[in-house]
Amino acid sequence: MSRILVVDDEPQMLKALQINLRARHYEVSTASDGRRALQEATHNPPDAVILDLGLPELDGMEVLRSLRSWTSAPVIVLSGRADPREKVAALDAGADDYVTKPFAMNELLARVRAALRRPTSEEPSAAPIRIGDQVVDLERHVVEPAEEGGPSVRLTPTEWRILAVLLQQPGRLVTGSHILRQVWGPGHEENTNYLRVYFAGLRRKLEREPARPRHILTEPGMGYRFEP
Secondary structure, three states, X not given: OOEEEEEOOOHHHHHHHHHHHXXXXXXEEEEOOHHHHHHHHHXXXXXXXXXXXXXXXXXXXXXXXXXXXXOOOOEEEEEOOOOXXXXXXXXXXXXXXXXXXXXXXXXXXXXXXXXXXXXXXXXXXXXXXXXXXXXXXXXXXXXXXXXXXXXXXXXXXHHHHHHHHHHOOOOOEEEHHHHHHHHXXXXXXXXXXXXXXXXXXXXXXXXXXXXXXXOEEEEOOOEEEEOO
């Protein structure tokens, strides 16, 4: 049974999340401020964390940075802060996902399931990955048709580097600035036009319907996500 730590200073929100998570057979612990959240996480390490940012005692961003210093458990930020800069800052600080209040409970629960499915940084996935009608092998740098006789695809070196950053974190929201730093190096974080061009190319090559992608997704104002 997966253990979820829910951190929020609103009693009604804590209760609603606790009821819904327990109904889906998760073990749930709660904290109403940042200091208690870190104490609870230390004494009962969670498999995932749902974290509000506007917390008393210790701000949610400080909690996030502290968690990331010792655990790779996925952290889903659940916050009323809708400014894209706040979202990007949380993702760059190590959050795996960001859901804005008000939210649909089913969507949040789906994000929790996706976060728990992804490999941790200690358990990287090296297996070939299917995207549409292609199978991508990051270790061999090869794209092969999933079915015999299917079309072959060639990726450029830059496309490979971008895809590697994304596919190594399945289900996780990755900021554009992180991808730019990893692929082009520091100082290129503002060159978001690079990503628009390359992601359009990757979708044309790998997605069955590039205009309606199923696997290589854009989260407007935040970044990109690979959905297996």
